[in-house]
Amino acid sequence: MTFKLEPLPYGYDALSPYMSEETLKLHHDKHHETYVNNLNKLLEDSDLKGKTLKEIIVASYKKPQLEGIFNNAAQNYNHIKFWKSMKLNTKPSKEVQDILAQHFGSFEKFKEKMIDTATKVFGSGWAWLEYDESSKKLDVNKYPNGVNPLAEGKKPILGIDVWEHSYYVDYRNKRPDYLKAWFENLINWEYVEKKLNNLK
Numbered sequence: 001m002t003f004k005l006e007p008l009p010y011g012y013d014a015l016s017p018y019m020s021e022e023t024l025k026l027h028h029d030k031h032h033e034t035y036v037n038n039l040n041k042l043l044e045d046s047d048l049k050g051k052t053l054k055e056i057i058v059a060s061y062k063k064p065q066l067e068g069i070f071n072n073a074a075q076n077y078n079h080i081k082f083w084k085s086m087k088l089n090t091k092p093s094k095e096v097q098d099i100l101a102q103h104f105g106s107f108e109k110f111k112e113k114m115i116d117t118a119t120k121v122f123g124s125g126w127a128w129l130e131y132d133e134s135s136k137k138l139d140v141n142k143y144p145n146g147v148n149p150l151a152e153g154k155k156p157i158l159g160i161d162v163w164e165h166s167y168y169v170d171y172r173n174k175r176p177d178y179l180k181a182w183f184e185n186l187i188n189w190e191y192v193e194k195k196l197n198n199l200k
């Protein structure tokens with residue numbers, strides 16, 4: 001089985017002006033595509049060929065000889081989730097706000113933690129809202145490069161890409177501006193609500 005680049009679930013202009021057509025074309029058609037192509041190449045001679053993306057991520061994590069496979073599999077997974085988790089100007093329902101408030105103190109505190117954590121990723125990486133099944137807790141954590149909650153045995157709920165390629169065209173070096181625009185205008189709250197309801 002080879003992996004195919006999953007199409008964007010919307011048009012290139014669907015997230016404008018907060019994430020421009022130019023950014024989506026570069027980010028999806030070039031960066032995301034490269035991860036998929038590299039993954040397929042690296043899997044040609046690997047025992048992991050034919051496994052699902054999740055199985056490959058878990059099996060290759062922290063194995064130095066499988067580092068390339070891990071990075072490209074995880075980045076493929078991360079971007080598929082990232083595209084699906086965005087939609088222009090949706091609002092979190094009271095139910096979603098209540099669930100987040102239970103775990104973070106208030107919805108505002110969740111927002112602060114998500115933006116603060118993503119701001120503090122040093123270099124390339126992601127911040128994720130994640131669920132830990134053993135403690136039954138939601139939390140926000142930062143991850144370097146392509147590492148994600150799945151690799152650490154947690155459930156990814158909502159991830160934000162802070163690699164420079166995700167914001168440099170639209171925000172230059174101003175990562176905090178990108179994060180504020182993302183949180184306030186680009187999160188698909190229906191998607192988040194579905195993910196949170198699936199934990200019940």
Ligand code: MN3
Pocket residue numbers: 027031079161163165166
């Ligand atoms: Mn990216």
